[in-house]
Amino acid sequence: MRIVTWNINSVRLRADLVERVAQWLHPDVICLQETKSPDEFFPREAFERFGYTHLAISGMKGYNGVAIASRYPLTAVRNLNFVGREDCRHIQATVQGIEVHNLYVPAGGDIPDPDENKKFAHKLAFLDEIAASFTGIGRSRRPMVLVGDLNVAPLPNDVWSHKQMLKVVSHTPIEVEKLGAVQASAKWVDAVRHFVPPETQLYSWWSYRANDWEASDRGRRLDHIWVTPKLVPSLSEYTILREARGWEQASDHVPVMVEIR
DNA sequence: ATGGTAGTTTCACTA
Numbered sequence: 552m553r554i555v556t557w558n559i560n561s562v563r564l565r566a567d568l569v570e571r572v573a574q575w576l577h578p579d580v581i582c583l584q585e586t587k588s589p590d591e592f593f594p595r596e597a598f599e600r601f602g603y604t605h606l607a608i609s610g611m612k613g614y615n616g617v618a619i620a621s622r623y624p625l626t627a628v629r630n631l632n633f634v635g636r637e638d639c640r641h642i643q644a645t646v647q648g649i650e651v652h653n654l655y656v657p658a659g660g661d662i663p664d665p666d667e668n669k670k671f672a673h674k675l676a677f678l679d680e681i682a683a684s685f686t687g688i689g690r691s692r693r694p695m696v697l698v699g700d701l702n703v704a705p706l707p708n709d710v711w712s713h714k715q716m717l718k719v720v721s722h723t724p725i726e727v728e729k730l731g732a733v734q735a736s737a738k739w740v741d742a743v744r745h746f747v748p749p750e751t752q753l754y755s756w757w758s759y760r761a762n763d764w765e766a767s768d769r770g771r772r773l774d775h776i777w778v779t780p781k782l783v784p785s786l787s788e789y790t791i792l793r794e795a796r797g798w799e800q801a802s803d804h805v806p807v808m809v810e811i812r
Numbered sequence: 813a814t815g816g817t818a819g820t821t822t823c824a825c826t827a
Binding site: 560564612658660702758803 | 820
């Protein structure tokens with residue numbers, strides 16, 4: 552099974568780019584974040600045309616929104632809400648016996664201080680609640696995959712400059728610590744770092760604000776695929792589709808793919 | 813320290 556995660560930054564604007572992702576990566580399951588569309592306006596026809604006839608979607612007007620599109624049937628579809636908000640940041644479904652969780656963690660604003668910045672406080676609380684929701688359920692359950700825009704780049708080589716990013720939201724020690732607690736909650740294994748050693752820089756997001764994203768290459772790895780331990784021996788391939796950042800009308804995030812044999 | 817771009821909810825908000 553090939554599973555892709557992609558922050559698409561408006562599914563209505565970029566539905567056609569899903570076909571290009573399908574042609575490059577041949578995924579069986581595509582998990583999207585920031586769809587920015589109420590469910591009744593989700594471009595179902597486009598996904599069906601590309602072969603993704605099974606959809607689990609949770610969207611709202613203008614903000615957030617997550618979706619799982621699959622070539623195989625989706626069962627046990629469920630949304631979870633965190634920090635008391637119904638803001639379409641989680642959807643889960645079971646596909647081919649694997650429980651897939653798709654998450655869009657709050658970005659957290661600009662100031663990395665929960666007292667000064669409510670968005671940062673929300674992000675930290677959100678991470679705490681995800682960790683709590685998975686604690687203790689890793690074992691004795693069906694295999695699980697967690698994907699999404701987690702809005703944290705945990706390793707020093709998940710950002711273009713560890714030193715310059717330590718006080719920038721997405722790479723602060725408190726966020727890295729809390730993401731680490733999420734990862735420990737179900738013994739999640741970072742499936743991309745399973746293939747790529749921590750000495751190698753890896754990014755999945757480049758700001759729209761750079762003059763030349765490719766030349767400056769000030770990226771961050773915000774988009775992740777994690778698997779439960781029993782799936783690790785089955786990990787067979789990964790791709791971070793850097794090319795997609797250069798497409799016309801690109802998202803600022805690129806698709807990340809892992810294959811599980 | 814500043815401002816840069818993109819998307820949708822638009823002369824404002826989120827990222």
